[in-house]
Amino acid sequence: MTSAGSTSGSSQLMGRSRARVMQTAVASAVSLALSMASAKAQQATAPAPQDESAGLQEITVTAQRRAQTVQDIPYNISVVAGDALGGPSVDDSSDLAKVVPGLLTVDSGPAARGGNNNFTLRGLRTDNPSGADTPNQTISPVSTYFGETPVFIPLILRDLDHVEVLKGPQGTLYGSGAEAGTIRFIPNKPDFDKFTADATAGVGDTEHSGGSLNERVDAVLNLPVSSDFAVRLAAGYEHLAGFIQDVSLATLNSSGIPVPSVASDPTSGFKIRPPLQDANGSGQSYARTSFRWKPTDGVDIEAMYMHQKTDVQDCQCSNPNWPGGTQNLSGYTGPIPPFANAAYSIPAGGPYTNTNLLQEPYGNLADVGSLVASVDFGFATATSATSFYDSRTDTVMDSTYQWDIPGGTNFLTVYGNYPRPIATIVDGLQDKSWIQEFRLVSNGTNLFDYVVGAYYQHETGVSIFNQYILGLTEFNTTMGLPPLPNPQTGDTVVYSDTVTTFTDRALFGELTWHVTSDWQVTGGTRLFSQSFDENSTTDDPKCGSPCGNSLGGSTVNNTQSARRPLYKLNTSYDIAKDTKLYATFSEGFRRGGATGLAVVGPFASEAQYSTFKPDLVKNYEAGIKGDLDHDRFRYVADVFYIDLLNFQFDSYSPSGSPAVYNGSTAKSKGLEFQMDAQITSQLSGTFSYTYTDAAVSSSTNIYDLPPFAGAGSGGPVLAPILAVQIPEGTRLPGVPKNVFNVGVDYKMPIGGDWAVDYRADGIYRTSAPGAIPGIFLSNWTMPASKIIDANVTLEKGKRWALELYGTNLTSDTDYTAATGQQGSPVNTFENRVVTRPRTVGLLIHYHFE
Numbered sequence: 001m002t003s004a005g006s007t008s009g010s011s012q013l014m015g016r017s018r019a020r021v022m023q024t025a026v027a028s029a030v031s032l033a034l035s036m037a038s039a040k041a042q043q044a045t046a047p048a049p050q051d052e053s054a055g056l057q058e059i060t061v062t063a064q065r066r067a068q069t070v071q072d073i074p075y076n077i078s079v080v081a082g083d084a085l086g087g088p089s090v091d092d093s094s095d096l097a098k099v100v101p102g103l104l105t106v107d108s109g110p111a112a113r114g115g116n117n118n119f120t121l122r123g124l125r126t127d128n129p130s131g132a133d134t135p136n137q138t139i140s141p142v143s144t145y146f147g148e149t150p151v152f153i154p155l156i157l158r159d160l161d162h163v164e165v166l167k168g169p170q171g172t173l174y175g176s177g178a179e180a181g182t183i184r185f186i187p188n189k190p191d192f193d194k195f196t197a198d199a200t201a202g203v204g205d206t207e208h209s210g211g212s213l214n215e216r217v218d219a220v221l222n223l224p225v226s227s228d229f230a231v232r233l234a235a236g237y238e239h240l241a242g243f244i245q246d247v248s249l250a251t252l253n254s255s256g257i258p259v260p261s262v263a264s265d266p267t268s269g270f271k272i273r274p275p276l277q278d279a280n281g282s283g284q285s286y287a288r289t290s291f292r293w294k295p296t297d298g299v300d301i302e303a304m305y306m307h308q309k310t311d312v313q314d315c316q317c318s319n320p321n322w323p324g325g326t327q328n329l330s331g332y333t334g335p336i337p338p339f340a341n342a343a344y345s346i347p348a349g350g351p352y353t354n355t356n357l358l359q360e361p362y363g364n365l366a367d368v369g370s371l372v373a374s375v376d377f378g379f380a381t382a383t384s385a386t387s388f389y390d391s392r393t394d395t396v397m398d399s400t401y402q403w404d405i406p407g408g409t410n411f412l413t414v415y416g417n418y419p420r421p422i423a424t425i426v427d428g429l430q431d432k433s434w435i436q437e438f439r440l441v442s443n444g445t446n447l448f449d450y451v452v453g454a455y456y457q458h459e460t461g462v463s464i465f466n467q468y469i470l471g472l473t474e475f476n477t478t479m480g481l482p483p484l485p486n487p488q489t490g491d492t493v494v495y496s497d498t499v500t501t502f503t504d505r506a507l508f509g510e511l512t513w514h515v516t517s518d519w520q521v522t523g524g525t526r527l528f529s530q531s532f533d534e535n536s537t538t539d540d541p542k543c544g545s546p547c548g549n550s551l552g553g554s555t556v557n558n559t560q561s562a563r564r565p566l567y568k569l570n571t572s573y574d575i576a577k578d579t580k581l582y583a584t585f586s587e588g589f590r591r592g593g594a595t596g597l598a599v600v601g602p603f604a605s606e607a608q609y610s611t612f613k614p615d616l617v618k619n620y621e622a623g624i625k626g627d628l629d630h631d632r633f634r635y636v637a638d639v640f641y642i643d644l645l646n647f648q649f650d651s652y653s654p655s656g657s658p659a660v661y662n663g664s665t666a667k668s669k670g671l672e673f674q675m676d677a678q679i680t681s682q683l684s685g686t687f688s689y690t691y692t693d694a695a696v697s698s699s700t701n702i703y704d705l706p707p708f709a710g711a712g713s714g715g716p717v718l719a720p721i722l723a724v725q726i727p728e729g730t731r732l733p734g735v736p737k738n739v740f741n742v743g744v745d746y747k748m749p750i751g752g753d754w755a756v757d758y759r760a761d762g763i764y765r766t767s768a769p770g771a772i773p774g775i776f777l778s779n780w781t782m783p784a785s786k787i788i789d790a791n792v793t794l795e796k797g798k799r800w801a802l803e804l805y806g807t808n809l810t811s812d813t814d815y816t817a818a819t820g821q822q823g824s825p826v827n828t829f830e831n832r833v834v835t836r837p838r839t840v841g842l843l844i845h846y847h848f849e
Contacts, residue, residue, distance in 0.1 A: 065173060081162050086200075089791070092110060148387055153368070156238065157185075165184075167181045171566035172526045187304070204216075221234075228293060232292075247349075288306040317360075319355040320353075379442065396426055399467065434458050498596060582625070589617075595658075687741070690739040695729055745758070753796060756792065787814060789806065818832045
């Protein structure tokens with residue numbers, strides 16, 4: 001693995017040179033844009049007339065599986081148009097949280113560490129926001145679709161028609177993963193009418209990047225082969241410069257073993273490398289091709305295939321609280337070590353400074369394909385959607401913090417007080433699925449309209465977990481310590497191999513009764529049958545036979561099945577031509593699964609915790625939406641109340657094994673308001689406010705077995721102990737009570753087809769709990785944050801544009817998640833996921849048709 005930068009004299013000189021090049025380029029571009037704008041303004045004999053009656057753009061969506069405008073949808077849906085996607089402000093899927101009211105996520109840059117989907121809607125988050133590399137055992141309560149494919153990958157937003165964010169449970173049409181809502185990424189279709197070509201290229205400079213530049217290039221080609229057959233190709237690459245400085249990386253030899261700080265003393269501590277600049281640089285590439293054939297007016301067939309590759313060199317994490325100081329073999333809170341030279345010094349952290357001992361690279365390869373065929377029978381349209389995905393993720397994680405728990409157990413003493421422990425987790429995850437859906441949707445508006453369908457999904461996953469303590473075997477041999485139980489396994493301390501299979505079969509439907517031309521009532525249900533199977537093998541070779549077989553191993557197989565209906569009842573009434581009142585009751589469901597916890601042996605848990613149950617939400621909401629002044633002002637406002645039953649949450653068993661337990665009940669209540677305005681033909685804006693109060697509504701107490709609790713483990717039979725306690729009233733993690741979004745856009749014609757477009761967007765979030773107390777080792781508070789983006793674009797019709805942009809202009813250290821131990825005492829593993837600081841740059845767009 002190569003680093004993104006260094007602190008040598010030559011690289012500093014290169015960084016300063018590249019920064020000067022960037023500054024010169026920006027200054028030249030701004031000067032050119034202003035001079036051209038001035039010249040064109042002088043050429044214009046009179047300002048362009050303002051069309052005061054111009055209204056907001058109508059966007060057609062298919063959230064209810066038929067083409068409708070946003071205002072026709074009788075519940076709250078947010079839509080981001082294609083021309084707002086793929087720019088510097090909304091560059092990847094995590095950026096959607098900046099422009100979609102109430103949407104929250106973990107901003108890990110291009111990475112989705114552990115393959116985790118961290119989207120949150122309406123406060124339904126019961127797992128702590130984390131940037132950890134290990135995959136969650138629970139699935140996200142927000143489902144995501146790329147076209148017709150239910151898949152989650154760290155998506156780069158290019159060549160999309162729009163994005164739909166459906167708020168609240170969408171169980172009837174989108175299944176068991178849509179407990180809090182659904183996000184649909186809708187790509188552009190091949191166009192039969194005209195040949196078009198689009199290209200974008202750009203550079204940018206991020207603060208703290210040490211002079212390394214962001215670089216981007218994209219191209220889209222639409223080829224109408226005939227009047228009924230077209231091809232669309234899209235491809236691109238983006239490099240993001242790193243901005244994290246690693247100040248405490250251990251020096252490793254050619255075998256990957258930490259080098260002692262005193263060469264002649266094997267009991268000495270770490271030899272720390274010089275600081276590494278730009279540690280978290282990344283590269284992301286994609287290629288997508290679509291074929292569309294429409295042999296008759298009533299038949300439409302589209303095939304799509306996409307490949308995407310993401311590589312990130314390190315976690316987008318920093319340790320803002322570590323003041324600098326000495327560490328030792330007992331960990332960052334232990335007593336003075338028995339070895340004289342075991343201590344080592346770690347420099348101070350900072351908002352963009354990482355104090356881990358190891359870089360944490362991330363890689364993902366994803367393939368997504370679909371074949372969608374629609375046939376219009378006149379009275380209804382039948383659609384067959386066949387799709388697949390295959391996502392492979394590899395990550396490395398420094399988990400040393402797990403081996404010395406403040407106020408608890410120091411597991412390092414088990415291994416002879418090894419003075420250079422780096423507990424390294426290497427994770428490999430593959431998730432692949434095949435999906436088939438058939439549906440029949442009535443055409444037009446009738447007394448009764450309907451959507452009926454059948455759904456099938458078969459998903460398999462393989463997760464490889466390998467944890468090492470690098471150099472442990474060599475140290476024991478050098479020191480003449482008693483041999484480890486299984487030296488042939490090298491430095492491996494825990495290994496697990498988990499294979500899961502999930503099958504989902506469902507019948508679904510919604511029936512709408514148009515009681516009058518203004519009043520409709522919709523009822524819906526989804527009847528599904530799910531089965532889940534997990535086979536997990538875990539080895540603890542350094543423990544050996546006391547922990548299981550000769551390799552300290554055990555195998556656990558768990559199966560689970562679920563059958564239940566989900567229901568929805570919605571009604572709306574148009575009290576005026578442009579004003580709609582609506583109310584909805586809807587249910588959402590998140591599937592259960594297996595934890596892989598051992599039920600026999602010294603680290604066994606109670607059998608009931610080998611699986612975790614599904615959780616269920618019941619959502620009640622009412623709202624109003626409408627248009628004012630000939631579509632110049634568009635608004636939506638609603639209130640919601642949600643009951644969450646048997647909520648799932650990630651934690652640890654008393655033996656330290658990752659576990660998922662079911663809590664009792666939680667509630668989320670709040671209100672959502674959004675106003676979009678076309679103030680004049682040139683000036684538009686948007687404002688939204690979201691209030692969410694999400695908390696545990698009845699106490700949860702989990703009792704599980706302590707280590708070596710059974711008689712077969714060489715000790716007395718022990719009773720379960722209190723493993724997790726969550727009091728009533730505990731706020732759910734990662735959910736701020738107040739979120740404000742604002743955006744302003746002003747387009748100024750300057751003569752002919754020339755124009756200058758000025759845009760600014762901002763988001764403000766109040767503080768939020770960073771964790772549920774008692775679930776993990778400690779708790780913290782995510783501070784309030786604000787993000788402000790702005791850009792100025794010089795446009796010549798639709799042909800080309802020069803865009804000067806700035807993101808996170810105030811360089812707010814927006815912490816959206818945490819890894820490692822948080823809180824007191826301060827330690828070197830108190831890392832937090834931090835948003836990219838101020839970035840400025842230039843983009844050139846070209847369009848030909």
